[in-house]
Amino acid sequence: MRDLKYCLLTACLLASVAVMADEGMWMLGNLDKKTTHMLKEMGFELKPKELYSPRKASLKDAVVSFGGFCSGVVVSEDGLVLTNHHCGFSSVQQHSSVDHDYLQDGFVARTRDEELPNPELYVRFLLRQENVTKRVLSAVRPDMDESARASAVDSVMLAVGAEVSQKDSTLTGVVDAYYGGNEFWLSVYQDFNDVRLVFAPPSSVGKFGWDKDNWMWPRHTGDFCVFRIYAGRGNRPADYSPDNVPYHPRYVAPISLEGYQEGDFCMTLGYPGSTERYLSSFGIEEAMNGINQAQIDIRGVKQAIWKRAMDASDDIRIKYASKYDESSNYWKNSIGTNRSLRRLNVLERKRTLERDLQDWIRRTPAERDSLLHLLTDLELAYKDRRAVNRAQAYLLESFLNGPELVQLALSILNFDFGADPKVVEVSLQGIVDKYANLDLDVDKDVFTALLKEYPRHVEVDYLPSLYDSIATVYGGSERAYVDSLYARTAIATPRGLKRFLENDTTLHLFSDPAINLGIDLITQLFEMNMQMNAANLAVDRGERLFNAAVRRYYADRRFYPDANSTMRLSFGTVRGYDPADGTHYRYFTTVRGILEKAREHRSEPDFALQPELVSLLESGDYGRYADRSGEMKVCFISDNDITGGNSGSAMFNARGQLLGLAFDGNWEAMSSDYLYEPRLQRCIGVDIRYVLFIIEKYGQAGRLIEELKIG
Structure with missing residues (x-):
């Protein structure tokens, strides 16, 4: 049919x-x-x-x-x-x-x-594709939990891909997962x-x-x-x-x-x-209320500030044109996606499919023995991480993808002098470009606005520690905190980057307030991931089994990944x-x-x-x-x-x-x-x-x- x-x-x-x-x-x-x-x-x-x-x-x-x-x-x-x-x-x-x-x-x-x-x-040219599912899954044992399974699969995927460049250094091998991690294909590329x-x-x-x-x-x-x-x-x-x-x-x-x-x-x-055509209704609902809504709320605030500054200055317009273009593209996409998901009743229609699948599982002994509680367990896993997942989406948009000073701090923290010289050169150029396209006054305005916006969308438990400083040291003034931060940090200008690259002994990097802020935010992000770890593994497993079950349910149909x-x-x-x-x-x-x-x-x-x-x-x-x-x-x-x-x-x-x-x-x-x-x-x-x-x-x-x- x-x-x-x-x-x-x-x-x-x-x-x-x-x-x-x-x-x-x-x-x-x-x-x-x-x-x-x-x-x-x-x-x-x-x-x-x-x-x-x-x-x-x-x-x-x-x-x-x-x-x-x-x-x-x-x-x-x-x-x-x-x-x-x-x-x-x-x-x-x-x-x-x-x-x-x-x-x-x-x-x-x-x-x-x-x-x-x-x-x-x-630019990347595709040379060929090869099904390597059997080889990848040969590393998986029945007694493995989801974490062990993921580690085993990842190690084989990396090994298979690495073999390509070992034979020809101008080629790149990439193994990708398909159908929720049930199939694996090697793509061989040549990059120019x-x-x-x-x-x-x-x-x-x-x-x-x-x-x-x-x-x-x-x-x-x-x-x-x-x-x-x-x-x-x-x-x-x-x-x-x-x-x-x-x-x-x-x-x-x-x-x-x-x-x-x-x-x-x-x-x-x-x-x-x-x-995400095969995602469960629980996953779609999470995306709507999490990352999509965070992009709508936070980027709307940031872009309004950028646009005013761009309209007032040709220099700022050129500096911020690409950033604004990329940000606004996904912002409007999130608005339209949530609107269409509601208007086309996607969640309701997906739930109908899931009820039919559940009935089939109950009627089929081979499926019932292992998957009877699949959808219930998947729903509970998403519920267990709901609050943290939403807060994390807003944290990422408000801070790690918000003020450019924070992005500079993270780039410096992650800079690897021991990497391949090409990687070092590209990373350094990326940081230099950030400085070249940064206006500090605009960035201060963005940071101040996002500090006010973030608490409107998350529970108080998910406020970074900087809010304590704003309340106790700066009299509740977000702008005073921002002005002080930019005045005290050494990395707000390229001169600080130069001192960092030259290993200036007078630059105490981990005493710098912007660097410390970056560390605090990364730490909070890590803690959020740890809070969701068990639920994340359960979601990954549940979505993989759900995808496979649907394909078995329609065994005579063709599937695109x-x-x-x-x-x-x-x-x-x-x-x-x-x-x-x-x-x-x-x-x-x-x-x-x-x-x-x-x-x-x-x-x-x-x-x-x-x-x-x-x-x-x-x-x-x-x-x-x-x-x-x-x-x-x-x-x-x-x-x-x-x-x-x-x-x-x-x-x-x-x-x-x-x-x-x-x-x-x-x-x-x-x-x-x-x-x-x-x-x-x-x-x-x-x-x-x-x-x-x-x-x-x-x-x-x-x-x-x-x-x-x-x-």
Whole structure:
């Protein structure tokens, strides 16, 4: 029954809705015949070995993990990589200044010598995948408790991965857990660390609409950025060097200018970060009330302070642009996720599935003997850690992910002089960048506000000891405490870092108040983890057994594993949707919508356009990038299954030609990490023709267009 398959894959019971063929995040190394047949039935024209092959060049060789947090696609024989503007935003920000404001004005490298290096960036190519479940689980004995089991599994996973780099130092082996820790697969990667910025559109294109339009459809954002991969001798990975040359990839993604129509096949390849489709209702409820709500409450306060300061100063705007962008993205995501989980009744539907599973366990002797109390025990485990888990979420957001002075203290405390020289260099650069993008007055305002906000959400038992000092030493004034802290610490400025790195004997690091604060917070975090230790182990065990039981319950069904930052395939069709009664959204937007939004929001800088961009868009001179109707399409939507990390994923047509870049999901289906809702969930992509139009016509970078393989 297709209804039952949909229940499982979306972690819900929806007897009235048939499963859609486009649901799923499928592993390329584990595509079964049913899935490949479904691909063909939906119109995909490539053979399976042309999509994935561990030995010969295939489409997967054009897709990369970009920096470990986004996806990208290789589009030229000289290593050009397309990803999203918001994925490259931090790199653009690092190269920007008031005099060279690449965030606002965009960036174009007119020659390869002008392409800008980014030491913190890398791209990762998947070479092959291998099922190593039997080997990993061979270390597990029946008498092991969950802690011992986890240790045994982890040790084998690390050993299997390490064998790859021992055979070839340019390769990285990573073993990941799937299906709640019931299966294990080895992925073999090759990383390239010399990645240079080539082209970035102005924010009026790449961030058009900013927070207001984020996660929304209709969308008019040209969310793309161009980088180039460089290699050393023999086309092999190498650290940055001016002597490196453009990398020549195994496979280059061809580009289509034909566009798409509603109902056309559409496929994404990328590295989705994390989903929880098989999580119990208890786990979903914990996430809603814990980390999601903490991000909503705390980041909202922090971002409001940042935004006021950014609007008042170009220098602060550039310093805080990337931090604000990242923070606000997850803040709005948490708001939308909790809203959708409630509106779509996800908890109630999940509980229905769990009641059915419990009935099956009672009726099945082999299951009843070992799993009769599975769901009851799982519920109790979550209940046992509820208060501490919520307090920990607020502690992390308020302090360890809040004031940047605390983050600096933690970075210095964790600095390892004995690490690999490359790691030391990267860690040091990370600390230096924090100082470069820090404004002490802004950080004081944030710290003061968060000190006031944290106690509003947690029980008094979970207040850090600094609150005692505020009450007894500073007369209850959070601001007085903050001012004193920043005045007394040596690490508020780069001079303190310099003394630390030079082993200055006059710097008594563990007497520094900011360092002591960092230690106190880490200690409290550790104590919280210890309080939850037994419950955590019970939750891990219960979720693993729950996942396995559901798969046995639907033994004749196909299962895709939750996303875990490994390469995944998703396929579906280009199509619009109905977000509400009487409302229909079509499947594409055009430049006309950009101009309309700019006029409607003319007083808002987030929708402002440069005069030359307005002239270009109004001219109608779109050349070969115009749709067959003569329009310039900007964005489009499909029902592909995506999540965070898919940003920058290649969107291909049935012939494996590039149609665009995925960059967002839609507001009505923000619960998609827990539930795939076929009526509502859409993947938002930027049309490749708009990307090329901006590069060639606005950026005047025809040399880049000449590199591409355009069909």
